Amino acid sequence: MKIQRNNLSVILIASALGGIALVVIQLIWMRHSWQLSEEIFNQRVSMALCATIETYDGGSLCAGSHCSMAKNSETLILANVNDLPAGLIDKPDFRTELNKTLAFYQIDLDYQLSLSTTKQCQPDVYQTVVSLPSLKGNEAYLRMSFPNKKSFILRSMNLMMFATVVILIFVTVLLLLVNWSLMKQKRLLQTNVDFFNNMAHEFRTPLSNIGLAVNMLSKKHSELKDNQLIDIIRRENKQLLHEVERVLQLAKVENGDYALEKERVSVSQLLQNAIDSLSMPIAERQATLLLEDVPDDLYIFGDKQHLGNVFRNLLDNALKYTKERPLIRISVQTDDKGVIVAVQDNGIGIPTNQREMIFEKFQRIHHGDKHAAKGFGLGLAYVKSMIELHNGFVRVSSEENRGSKFEVYLPTVSNEGLTRSDDSKTVKNRQSMV
Known part of the structure; x- marks a missing residue:
């Protein structure tokens, strides 16, 4: 990284x-x-x-x-x-x-x-x-x-000089060994990053082709349109393609090879698009999603695609790490300096000893069996990197077996931050069932 x-x-x-x-x-x-x-x-x-x-x-x-x-x-x-x-x-x-x-x-x-x-x-x-x-x-x-x-x-001064020379040699050798080890770790880290990036590039093309082939097969043979096996292939292919895209996006952010196309983005539309993109897993898990009404005239200044990925990752984690029927609440708070979007779930929560590392790359939450942890551990690392590039921050509060709450803060920067039209309405407190 x-x-x-x-x-x-x-x-x-x-x-x-x-x-x-x-x-x-x-x-x-x-x-x-x-x-x-x-x-x-x-x-x-x-x-x-x-x-x-x-x-x-x-x-x-x-x-x-x-x-x-x-x-x-x-x-x-x-x-x-x-x-x-x-x-x-x-x-x-x-x-x-x-x-x-x-x-x-x-x-x-x-x-x-x-x-x-x-x-x-x-x-x-x-x-x-x-x-x-x-x-x-x-x-x-x-x-x-x-x-x-x-x-x-x-x-x-023989004894003193001998002790001094021994100490200097020992410290010098120790520093050389530490530096050699760090350089080795640095090369290994770069090799791993290059491997994952190359692997993601190699996977993206065949996965895209699989998706196109499934769609063409469904159109050509109408009897397969609602076939359960076709739906499984389409869903799993979409999930793999999503993971590949996440690897590539995070690699671009870390290597500085990205360009944020900032524009005036509707918070309401941003959240709704994230929810719509996960409509299938939401339906499969029979999840209840409560979205606080957000005024249509509430805007932030940022990259629409990357911010959409941020909220999609948070919602995806809320679905993944909930054993029973997921209950997800999305709320929005505003002040003179920015907007806070909170995503709260009733999932398994995050152990105290893992909260500091969940935003690191390849880190996943696990309770006992680490192989039961889902995903590659890239989502929250991407969320943190992208929010910081928008001059914001993300924080988490959690209680084991009670759920977690992620809050994303995006600040106001002159006229490029949070803007409201003159005829803006008060945020309503009612909730809509999705």
């Missing part, structure tokens, strides 16, 4: 966009996690460097700083540490203390130390300022760098 195909396209696009959004979010999250891990690493190194100097110097205050491309030397946090020996970075006990402090902060990584007298900030370099006697009170910068810093941070 056209609506379902559109929904499938929307689902496919939405799932693809959702997958892309998930990947982007995961990448942003991983980047944020990397930045957070790097910041934690920087803080630990700075604290380890300062803690080592303070311990080695007997408690002098130190403030370490991490150089980065975003910072220049003027923004570094510096601290003076006095009376440190000139060969500080080469002393084994200093290295031992620094290694111990780094281990305390869970940093097991090779590093490089150097002293510099310039305030040159380099990326991934940690430094603190010290004052050495050999430099005659001038400040020197103790620098510390880690050549394998990135690989160390990556190792610390």
Whole structure:
């Protein structure tokens, strides 16, 4: 169906966009996690460097700083540490203390130390300022760098990255499987629709020929005119032809291959034509049909043929789904905005769990035995589609074993909606027996 195909396209696009959004979010999250891990690493190194100097110097205050491309030397946090020996970075006990402090902060990584007298900030370099006697009170910068810093941070994020990659792969595969399944269902749906349409086209010609042959046979042999077998052939052929036409009409509506020939249509004539077209099944079922008098000057603006099919389908369902003698009431209500035509029966009713799907294609009402359900399940789908094309709606109220009531609303659109002549008469409340 056209609506379902559109929904499938929307689902496919939405799932693809959702997958892309998930990947982007995961990448942003991983980047944020990397930045957070790097910041934690920087803080630990700075604290380890300062803690080592303070311990080695007997408690002098130190403030370490991490150089980065975003910072220049003027923004570094510096601290003076006095009376440190000139060969500080080469002393084994200093290295031992620094290694111990780094281990305390869970940093097991090779590093490089150097002293510099310039305030040159380099990326991934940690430094603190010290004052050495050999430099005659001038400040020197103790620098510390880690050549394998990135690989160390990556190792610390291994579990997180592995879980992220697994989740992304799982979600991607799942989305691909869902999309593949939806595409398969879409192709299957299109194949089924094409099959039904082609089958309907193939059936229409022979069924029409059968009808013509029966009529010619009845005319040629007058004794067969009222023959019961001929009547059965004619009736069943007409029913099959009606079902075929319904399939083709619904296919045209769903494919957009239709043209509504809207005109000023008499509501009274529309309903009467629908009743007349079902005169034979009404007589066979000994149905009682109560039609509220509708003024001859009550008009709607729409396609006469399609609207006639709508009311014929509703009446046909009322006859089909009534076990005893059908009692069908047709009433009409009007207001300033439109007209409501109600078709009420005393049939088997519609189970609560099936009311939401009765307007879907190929859905039929069944009570226990689904094979006892009649028809192809196309009538109400056609009714809903056609009424919506006329900017109206159809609704149903039902009670099991008590009957159903279908209400069709057709709105007024400027001068193209409900019109009444100036000498219109009041709708009469009396009912006529058909």
